[in-house]
Amino acid sequence: MSIREELANATLAFTSAEEKIVQVLLADYPMSGLGTATRLARRAGVSDPSVTRLMTKLGYVGFADFQARLLTEVESRLHS
Numbered sequence: 001m002s003i004r005e006e007l008a009n010a011t012l013a014f015t016s017a018e019e020k021i022v023q024v025l026l027a028d029y030p031m032s033g034l035g036t037a038t039r040l041a042r043r044a045g046v047s048d049p050s051v052t053r054l055m056t057k058l059g060y061v062g063f064a065d066f067q068a069r070l071l072t073e074v075e076s077r078l079h080s
Contacts, residue, residue: 003070004029006058017046018054033070037063 001009007022014022024044025032032040037051040063044050052062060066 003033003066003073010058012057014054014057015050017044017050018057020044020046021051021054030070030074033067034074 007026021044024040038048041048041051055063055066
């Protein structure tokens with residue numbers, strides 16, 4: 001399952017800040033996840049720690065871990 005599908009189908013209870021981040025990620029996928037955590041937070045209108053908390057809730061070690069998986073996903077699509 002792609003990260004986009006995981007975000008769209010997540011059954012987790014998101015806070016309002018987390019929901020804003022998810023919406024930004026889905027609206028401009030995958031590009032919105034390839035910048036910095038600070039840029040993502042600003043686009044969503046939330047704090048930087050909100051981005052980190054969301055990634056932890058989703059099962060990642062942090063934003064860098066999320067980005068690494070996203071990059072792997074993008075690269076695999078480019079080479080398939």
